[in-house]
Amino acid sequence: MIFIKKLLKASLKIGKKGVNVLLYGPPGTGKTELTKVICNKISTPLFSVGEEIEESRDASRIGALLRSQYILKDTKACLLLDEAEDVFSGFHRRVSHSKVFFNRILEKNPLPVLWTTNDMNTMDPAYLRRFTYALELKDFSEKTYIKMVKNISKKHKFEIKHREATKLVQKHKIVPSIINNAISTTKLIGGNLDDLEKNLQSINRVMGFAENKAKKKQNLKKYNLDLINSDLDLKLLSEKLIKKGKTNFSFCLFGVPGTGKSEYAKYLGNALKMKTIHKKASELKGMYVGQTEKNIATAFKEAEEKKAILIFDEADSFLQDRKYAQRSWEISAVNEMLTWMESHQYPFFCTTNLKDNLDSASMRRFTFKVKFDYLNLNQVKTAFKDFFNIKVTGNISELKMITTGDFAVVQKKAEFLDTLKDEKYIIQMLKEEMKNKNEKIKKEIGFAI
Numbered sequence: 412m413i414f415i416k417k418l419l420k421a422s423l424k425i426g427k428k429g430v431n432v433l434l435y436g437p438p439g440t441g442k443t444e445l446t447k448v449i450c451n452k453i454s455t456p457l458f459s460v461g462e463e464i465e466e467s468r469d470a471s472r473i474g475a476l477l478r479s480q481y482i483l484k485d486t487k488a489c490l491l492l493d494e495a496e497d498v499f500s501g502f503h504r505r506v507s508h509s510k511v512f513f514n515r516i517l518e519k520n521p522l523p524v525l526w527t528t529n530d531m532n533t534m535d536p537a538y539l540r541r542f543t544y545a546l547e548l549k550d551f552s553e554k555t556y557i558k559m560v561k562n563i564s565k566k567h568k569f570e571i572k573h574r575e576a577t578k579l580v581q582k583h584k585i586v587p588s589i590i591n592n593a594i595s596t597t598k599l600i601g602g603n604l605d606d607l608e609k610n611l612q613s614i615n616r617v618m619g620f621a622e623n624k625a626k627k628k629q630n631l632k633k634y635n636l637d638l639i640n641s642d643l644d645l646k647l648l649s650e651k652l653i654k655k656g657k658t659n660f661s662f663c664l665f666g667v668p669g670t671g672k673s674e675y676a677k678y679l680g681n682a683l684k685m686k687t688i689h690k691k692a693s694e695l696k697g698m699y700v701g702q703t704e705k706n707i708a709t710a711f712k713e714a715e716e717k718k719a720i721l722i723f724d725e726a727d728s729f730l731q732d733r734k735y736a737q738r739s740w741e742i743s744a745v746n747e748m749l750t751w752m753e754s755h756q757y758p759f760f761c762t763t764n765l766k767d768n769l770d771s772a773s774m775r776r777f778t779f780k781v782k783f784d785y786l787n788l789n790q791v792k793t794a795f796k797d798f799f800n801i802k803v804t805g806n807i808s809e810l811k812m813i814t815t816g817d818f819a820v821v822q823k824k825a826e827f828l829d830t831l832k833d834e835k836y837i838i839q840m841l842k843e844e845m846k847n848k849n850e851k852i853k854k855e856i857g858f859a860i
Contacts, residue, residue: 412449418544419523420453423487430523431541435531436548439586442527445548446491449525456488457525472498473516476524484521496530499538510537517541536701549716556580563591569598569607583611634678637793638815639671642782653682658718661752661759663726663774665766666783669816673724676760680720685758687720688713692728703729704747711751718757726761727768745770752776785812798822799831805838810845817844 450457461472664672
């Protein structure tokens with residue numbers, strides 16, 4: 412922030428053109444408020460551009476920016492283009508001369524412009540190169556969120572104790588604007604903490620933030636290592652890793668789907684009292700050249716800053732054998748992964764159902780390579796006890812291609828059908844899951860009729 416203040420102050424003093432500052436990060440991290448604070452600190456007016464409904468489209472907002480620059484060109488002011496992702500994506504969809512036009516805007520604007528965005532994926536690298544400075548605002552720590560809740564409640568004279576604020580943060584997704592509105596509304600109606608919770612739940616549900624973190628942690632504690640059929644004793648290994656307290660290790664967990672590969676990584680993270688960052692292939696792959704590499708680097712950096720366990724699912728999507736690469740970016744994405752794997756100092760997990768598709772160089776970089784297989788018959792018996800609290804007596808000899816994922820599916824079915832204690836019916840449903848799996852495998856290898 413100090414650098415941005417100095418930059419804006421110096422550029423306004425000499426009238427330097429083409430000063431653009433980008434603030435990026437997830438929603439609710441205070442990007443817009445920070446721009447106001449910065450300009451207030453240097454006693455400079457900040458004018459927000461193109462917020463009116465009729466100017467919400469990308470071309471109209473750029474038009475508003477150009478008009479504002481012309482009108483205010485002889486003043487010492489800064490401009491704010493908030494939530495600029497619609498502008499960047501709009502120009503990316505247009506023809507090439509619009510891209511050139513937009514580049515000239517960035518290069519020659521007479522007043523400093525502060526841009527904020529939640530989504531860096533919409534930004535062409537050609538635009539990024541023309542920014543004077545970029546500042547990433549990251550998601551807050553739990554401690555910071557608790558402090559935020561207490562400060563906002565104090566502002567509205569609504570009493571929330573530290574323990575209550577902690578529970579709110581652990582249970583709900585906290586965004587500054589949402590918590591501010593929720594507390595303000597609860598205060599308005601003379602409500603209590605229960606009313607505040609209902610308010611938060613209603614908005615978070617609409618926003619898609621209804622996940623209960625506390626419940627998720629509780630489920631991880633129930634993870635049963637006895638239900639892992641692996642070629643390495645993970646129970647013993649887990650005990651040793653927890654005892655030693657070292658963090659510079661990595662795992663490649665491979666094998667059939669539904670065997671609990673990702674859940675083991677989360678279990679170990681919980682046992683080590685470390686946060687977990689879980690990324691799927693779809694979250695890492697970018698639509699622009701270089702974006703996938705950037706997303707990979709960002710994930711590793713986030714894990715380092717939070718001292719967290721990093722889990723990459725479907726690793727074969729971005730660690731594929733370079734011998735079979737058809738595009739240059741497929742090779743550069745693998746190279747980026749290998750570079751980070753070499754130097755990363757915190758636990759790192761890759762899971763895949765297609766180990767043979769992985770680049771051979773990646774396999775050398777994993778500390779542990781563990782195969783997850785179908786449950787053996789003794790484990791099937793344990794799973795009956797674990798999922799249904801049943802000591803199985805029926806014939807289970809045919810259940811040779813069953814996973815804990817299959818048990819979870821059948822358990823859900825049985826809950827709906829009220830057959831949680833019907834051993835015979837549960838065995839039949841498990842056989843159906845196995846049959847569906849066999850049919851899929853036959854189709855994949857070409858034996859379907």
